[in-house]
Amino acid sequence: KKGAFYGFKQAAPDAAYPPVTEPAIWIPHHVIQSGTGQVWALGKKMGALSGHLLQLDYTRGSVASVFFDGEQGAIYRLPHEFSAALLKGAVNPRDGEVYLTGFQLWGSSTKRLSGMFRLRPSGAPATVPTDVRSFANGVLLRFPQAVDAQVATATNAFTARRWNYQ
Numbered sequence: 001k002k003g004a005f006y007g008f009k010q011a012a013p014d015a016a017y018p019p020v021t022e023p024a025i026w027i028p029h030h031v032i033q034s035g036t037g038q039v040w041a042l043g044k045k046m047g048a049l050s051g052h053l054l055q056l057d058y059t060r061g062s063v064a065s066v067f068f069d070g071e072q073g074a075i076y077r078l079p080h081e082f083s084a085a086l087l088k089g090a091v092n093p094r095d096g097e098v099y100l101t102g103f104q105l106w107g108s109s110t111k112r113l114s115g116m117f118r119l120r121p122s123g124a125p126a127t128v129p130t131d132v133r134s135f136a137n138g139v140l141l142r143f144p145q146a147v148d149a150q151v152a153t154a155t156n157a158f159t160a161r162r163w164n165y166q
Helices: 149-153
Strands: 035-041 052-057 062-069 072-081 088-091 098-103 114-119 131-135 138-142
Touching (some): 035 098, 052 088, 052 098, 072 131
Antiparallel strands (some): 088 098, 098 114, 131 138
């Protein structure tokens, strides 16, 4: 939110700071261990990820899609890990695809020292959720195409976790 304070304090020991604005989502370390940046996948060329905020993970070289639901949120880590730590990302205005780059400083579990990658739709039906909404009696997941009825009703087809931070 514009003008909100999210807790970064300058090196001024006597400075007064406003109360910290709570973020829409706290991401546990076992999901994204070291979030290094975000990219808005704006436009329509990113398939199921179009319009989504993407969170970069330095430690695993992975990307997660962030969903906002009013005052709370959800996150889905994409099922692909890149071979180098991710530090920055941007959408190319010419092709509308997401480009990622990074290099190892320390603490990354990736195999390569550095890399530059392109994140783009493969053309195959996407299996990533396009929306997540929470209700008192459950969670609604939306996908870019119909989910097979047998898969949708199988008890082990989906896994979800929740976190409540005090």
